[in-house]
Amino acid sequence: MKILLWSVGKNNDPYVKPGIDDFTRRITRYFPCEWELIAPPKNATKKNEGEGILQKLTKDDYLVALDERGKQMTSEGLAQFLQARANTGGKNLVFLIGGVYGLDESVLARADYRWSLSQLTLPHQLVRLVLTEQLYRACTILRNEKYHHA
Known part of the structure; x- marks a missing residue:
């Protein structure tokens, strides 16, 4: 399984880029993992952004949409989700x-799944960092490594 991290928007701001890069590199010890930043189309609307995203997906891709109305899960729950x-x-x-x-x-x-990281409103740049950190944490939970202290 390969983990693809997609985000609509601009490049990572300097205050989060090192963290995102570090956690992404750590995830690759467990699963192949890569980021793709999707530039919004000119005169972007939700509809035309959505059309572009749907064109990028293959029928076999399992899509987890980060959505404020999605289900929340614990770090252990995310680990179980990844394993499944x-x-x-x-x-x-x-x-x-x-x-x-x-x-x-x-x-x-x-x-295929709608996931809410938090009930808080978070900046997109910070969501990228939290997402990569939580995926790394889930990987360490699966291997019973010391990073996560439950």
């Missing part, structure tokens, strides 16, 4: 962070 996805033998597990206006309903309808 790895056990299915699927090719790509795609985590998607929408643009400034969120994700279009067409993308949410295509999503």
Whole structure:
């Protein structure tokens, strides 16, 4: 299984880039993992951003849409989720962070899972950092490594 981290928006700001890069590198010890920043189209709307995202997905991709109305889970729950996805033998597990206006309903309808990181409103840059840290934490939980203290 390969983990693909997609985010609609601009490049990482200097205050979060080192953390995102570090946790992404750590995740690759467990699963192949890569980021793709998706530039919003000119005169972006949720609809045309959504169309572009849907074109990028393959039918076999398992899409996790980060959405404020999604389900929340604990770090241990995320670890179980990752393990379950790895056990299915699927090719790509795609985590998607929408643009400034969120994700279009067409993308949410295509999503296999809708996940809310928090009830708080978080800046997109910070969501990228929290997402990578939590995925790394989940990987260490699966291997019973010392990073996570429960």
